Amino acid sequence: MTLRRVFQAWNEFFFTPQSPLPVCLFRILYGSIVLADLILLRPEWLKWYGPHAMMSMDTMHKLGRGPNMSLFELIPQTALAINIFFWVFLVCAVFLTAGFMTRFAAVAVYICMGSIQMRNGYILNSGDTLILVTGFFLMFAPSGAALSVDRWLRIRRGHGSEAPLFSPWAQRMIQIQIAVVYFATFYWKTLGVLWINGTAVYYALRLEDFQRFPMPHLHNMWVIRSLTWSTLLIEFALGVLIWFKETRYWVLLAGICLHIGIEYAMNIPLFEWMAVACYVTFIYPEDLSRAGRWLKGRFAKVFGKWTHVRAVAQRTEIVPTVAQVSDEHA
């Protein structure tokens, strides 16, 4: 492979214009997950981030690893100010989900999310990290170009009805980030004895603070080994085989099964949802368009039937009224 071919492949991968549909759909899912996160945080918002929080700002500075972009360094340390911060964050997340002032909303959500994570990094799980690292690249993506209020407004102003094509470099970075997550976790696990001897899932499922719904057959070694080794296999596939067109959708399907299994058995809020949401960026735009058209067709069919029923109902209401008027005239 010559250097020229490398440059060409790089340019094709990052800069060949494509439909922004996958990253726009990802924006909607991402925004919804951020909203869910905020709703889950709300009851204990002041406990974790308030002026009398379980971890003070002084301790945060003591344990911190240097300067950070947290807005908590700037906003007054009062319950009122920190509650206002919550509502501003929530509004920005709603804007991002709806695709209204999308670029601004994406930047604001990233900064707000980074701020709370840096204010108290001792309550975070992998889901939080995934939200932040993918949110970073979402800021640079044309995520408001479709499926958004921004696009609807553009069409209303007469700026064309076709969604333009964009260089997908930000979407590619989200994809790479996801593949790195899986490959890194696969690699880490191969260094552990329990993953290799096939008993790791038994220990993970016995950890009380992670337990969710009851898990049957926990002492059946065949089941435990199958779950342990299939986890390794799927994580490897999601890091490596996901890049090949022939295997991509099978790998994504296996990933969805893995995350449904973890979501059932383990209590790691939003991580599974976030991971599966990221899979959308791997769907080819043409397949997404096709799925959209199919869904539209189905909706039109159902909606058409419904409007037909409504129209018939309205007509049956109108007819007697007309007849009544005719009777009166007669």
Place this chain on the structure above:
Amino acid sequence: MKRVAINLFLIFHLSTILCWALPLNTQLVVVARPLIAPYMTWSGLAQGWNLFAPNPLSLNTRVEAELVYRNGQKGLWKFPLPQNYGYIHRYYMEREHKFSFDSLLNDRFEALRPDVARYLVKLNNTQKDNPPVSITLVSYRSTIAPPNSNLPEPWTRKEFFTYSVQPGDLQ
């Protein structure tokens, strides 16, 4: 010009993410990590994907706070256990578990302990003229026995932090 800037951005971020997230210990990575650390921390891109790796923990943990009040009375405050809550409730209590079972017990973050002690003292200052005067954080640990071994899983108790309440702590 814009394309050059984007390419530099991509190369920089690809290198930093790979260098930070993958458990590689080549000389280049070892040298590069401290150099990129300030940027990764500042930007929030610092990341580690070693959940349940290299091995999952084989230890269950519980944390409690033992309080002594001015009149000598003793009180007990337990960090919530997920198994005591419904399936939905435990979903949003996960952060509490993470904080108490993971961070608070980790000696690297022992600076958290006085803050937590003060927070719990305030929370438990409910009796008139009888405030808490000291608080001890206690951990209980039980090693998970290997599958089908039928070995007992006893709990061992350890006091890991004691705090004497200061006059200003209750305000």
